[in-house]
Amino acid sequence: MHPNEALFANEAFYLAFAQADYDAMQRVWSEQGELICIHPGWAAITKRDEILASWRGILGNAQQPAVTCYGARAVSMGDCVAVVCYEEVAGSVLVAINVFVEEGGRPRMVQHQSGPCGSPPEKPSRDQQLNG
Amino acid sequence: MHPNEALFANEAFYLAFAQADYDAMQRVWSEQGELICIHPGWAAITKRDEILASWRGILGNAQQPAVTCYGARAVSMGDCVAVVCYEEVAGSVLVAINVFVEEGGRPRMVQHQSGPCGSPPEKPSRDQQLNG
Numbered sequence: 001m002h003p004n005e006a007l008f009a010n011e012a013f014y015l016a017f018a019q020a021d022y023d024a025m026q027r028v029w030s031e032q033g034e035l036i037c038i039h040p041g042w043a044a045i046t047k048r049d050e051i052l053a054s055w056r057g058i059l060g061n062a063q064q065p066a067v068t069c070y071g072a073r074a075v076s077m078g079d080c081v082a083v084v085c086y087e088e089v090a091g092s093v094l095v096a097i098n099v100f101v102e103e104g105g106r107p108r109m110v111q112h113q114s115g116p117c118g119s120p121p122e123k124p125s126r127d128q129q130l131n132g
Numbered sequence: 133m134h135p136n137e138a139l140f141a142n143e144a145f146y147l148a149f150a151q152a153d154y155d156a157m158q159r160v161w162s163e164q165g166e167l168i169c170i171h172p173g174w175a176a177i178t179k180r181d182e183i184l185a186s187w188r189g190i191l192g193n194a195q196q197p198a199v200t201c202y203g204a205r206a207v208s209m210g211d212c213v214a215v216v217c218y219e220e221v222a223g224s225v226l227v228a229i230n231v232f233v234e235e236g237g238r239p240r241m242v243q244h245q246s247g248p249c250g251s252p253p254e255k256p257s258r259d260q261q262l263n264g
Contacts (some may be wrong), residue, residue: 001252034207036216038227043249044216046207075166075178078211078233084168084176095170097245098227101210110209113229115247117172 003074006081009107030108065090093120135206138213141239162240197222225252
């Protein structure tokens with residue numbers, strides 16, 4: 001898998017999150033692989049049905065603040081690609097790692113961990129993003 | 133790599149941490165792979181020399197409380213193995229994912245992320261650990 005494919009899959013994950021699109025979120029997660037999902041402050045979830053149930057709860061929560069992602073960078077690890085990025089949520093910043101493997105010819109998520117970040121890099125301005 | 137090999141490597145990582153053994157910590161981390169290290173609350177570090185410098189600071193800090201690991205579980209992801217576990221530090225619990233790839237015939241760490249966990253699983257008693 002080319003690292004750029006994982007970056008696109010990472011964007012699809014945050015789009016599903018931002019649009020509270022549970023069906024799209026289901027398609028992001030691997031169906032064949034072993035999985036780990038750690039929401040901020042939560043214990044690890046490793047069963048696919050429990051991971052999807054957690055996302056159904058989060059995406060169905062009208063109080064869930066909008067989440068945007070910036071600073072995504074892909075890091076190849078064997079035949080996995082990890083994407084490290086920052087999540088802006090209600091004025092706070094979290095740091096996340098999302099790991100993708102190829103399944104059926106496209107990247108699927110097998111790992112997500114997000115936690116608080118006290119010293120995040122600055123979010124690039126819109127101009128920098130377009131030119132970067 | 134057999135998942136058990138990653139569990140042993142994970143133990144070596146926490147032993148190096150507990151013993152503040154910088155040389156052992158250096159040997160844990162991959163020399164050839166791309167890396168990500170996220171200490172609790174920190175931004176991501178992706179350069180090996182900066183990751184090792186961060187560990188040199190942490191291991192050399194006399195105020196650093198002891199860290200013990202429990203509940204480790206290995207999850208295969210392509211040719212990587214992720215170990216999810218809980219870190220007990222000064223009465224608080226963190227949740228961590230540590231990812232290993234094979235390098236030179238043994239597992240080396242390519243990813244570490246640790247963050248707060250508000251609802252960790254209970255630490256097994258000594259008896260349960262021996263019998264589990």
